[in-house]
Amino acid sequence: MPSRSTSATPIADPGVVRSVDAAMLRAGLARCGTVVARHAAGLTRLDAVLGDGDHGDNLVIGFRAVDDLLADLPAETTPGDILRAVGHRLVAAVGGASGPLYGTACIEAGFVAGNAPVLDGPTVAAMLRAAADGLARRGRCRPGDKTILDTLGPAAMAFDAAIERGVDPGAAWGSAVDAGATGMRATRDLVARRGLAMRLGERSVGHRDPGAASCLLLLCALGGR
Numbered sequence: 001m002p003s004r005s006t007s008a009t010p011i012a013d014p015g016v017v018r019s020v021d022a023a024m025l026r027a028g029l030a031r032c033g034t035v036v037a038r039h040a041a042g043l044t045r046l047d048a049v050l051g052d053g054d055h056g057d058n059l060v061i062g063f064r065a066v067d068d069l070l071a072d073l074p075a076e077t078t079p080g081d082i083l084r085a086v087g088h089r090l091v092a093a094v095g096g097a098s099g100p101l102y103g104t105a106c107i108e109a110g111f112v113a114g115n116a117p118v119l120d121g122p123t124v125a126a127m128l129r130a131a132a133d134g135l136a137r138r139g140r141c142r143p144g145d146k147t148i149l150d151t152l153g154p155a156a157m158a159f160d161a162a163i164e165r166g167v168d169p170g171a172a173w174g175s176a177v178d179a180g181a182t183g184m185r186a187t188r189d190l191v192a193r194r195g196l197a198m199r200l201g202e203r204s205v206g207h208r209d210p211g212a213a214s215c216l217l218l219l220c221a222l223g224g225r
Contacts, residue, residue, distance in 0.1 A: 018168055020119040025079045026070055028222040029086065033063035035221040036214070043217075046210035055098060055210040062094035062102070080113030083127075098211060101135050101148055102218075108134030121169040128156035128176070143183075146190040148211035155180035155219055173223045180219050184212040 036043075040056030047055035069089045073082060087106030090099050109127035113119055119127070132152045141147045143154075158179035162172035187209040 018120070018170075020079065020124060020169065021117065022075075022077060022079050022082060025082055028224070029063075029066060029070060029082075031221040031224070032218050033067050035217050036060055036063050039214075039217055043210050043214050046208055046213055051210060052096070054096060055214065058095045058098055059214055062090045062099060065089050065093035078113070078115050078117055079119055080110045080115060083107070083110030083113060086110075097139065098148075098214070101139050101211070104138040105131035105135045105152065121163040121167075121172060124169055125156075125160040125163045125172075128152075128159050132156040144190060146187050146209045146212070148209075148215045150183045150187050150190070150209065151180040151212040151215035151219070154183040155215075173219075177216070177219050177223055177225065180216050184208065184216045187212045 036056070036059045040060045043056030043059065044053055045056075047053050066086050066089055069085055070082070073085060077085075083106045087103040087108075087110060089103075090106065091103035093099065094102070108130040112127045112130045113123065116123065132149060132155075135152060136142065136149055139147060139149065141149050143149060155176040159172050159176035162175045163169070167175070185208070190209075
C-alpha cells in the first residue's frame with residue numbers, strides 16, 4: 001500500500017476536516033496520479049493473471065490526462081464540475097474497462113455534488129453511494145463479482161455509516177479506506193464473474209482483483225495516505 005503523503009492537504013485527516021473544497025479535491029486527484037504511477041507495475045502484474053495485463057499502464061495514461069485537464073480548468077471550478085470533467089476525461093483516455101467504470105463513478109459523484117463550492121459529510125456520503133451505484137450499473141456487477149465494486153461498495157457504506165454516527169468526514173474517510181481494504185483483500189477468494197477474468201472460472205481464485213486494488217490506492221490517495 002502507498003505510504004502517507006505529506007505533499008498536499010489530505011481529505012482524510014481525522015479530527016480536522018469538516019468539508020471538502022475544490023482545492024482539496026484537486027490535491028487529492030493529483031495524488032491519485034502519483035500513486036497510480038508508483039504502483040502501475042504491480043497493478044499490471046495483477047492484471048496479467050486475470051485480464052489483459054494493461055491495468056496499471058492504462059491508469060497512468062488516464063491520470064496524466066487528468067493532470068492536464070486540471071491544469072486547464074479555471075481556479076473557480078466547483079468540485080462537482082471538476083469531478084464531471086475528470087470522469088469524461090477518464091472515459092475518453094483510458095482503455096479497457098477501467099476508464100468507463102472509474103469515469104462513470106466520477107460523473108455520478110459530480111452530479112450529486114452539483115454546483116456547491118464546498119462539500120459537507122452527508123454530501124460526500126451521497127456522492128460515494130452514487131459513484132458505487134453508477135459503477136455497478138455500468139459494469140453490470142454486484143458485490144462479490146470480483147471487481148472494483150468490492151472495494152468501492154464497502155468504502156461507501158462505511159463512510160455513510162460513520163457520517164450517520166456524527167463522525168467528521170476526515171475520520172469517516174479513514175473508516176471507508178479500512179472497509180475498502182477488507183473488501184479488496186476478500187477478492188482473492190472470489191470467483192470472477194465479470195470482465196476478462198470470467199474466462200478463468202475457478203482458476204481466478206487466489207488472485208486479488210486489479211481493479212479492486214487500484215480502487216483502494218485511489219481512495220488512499222484521495223485521503224492523503
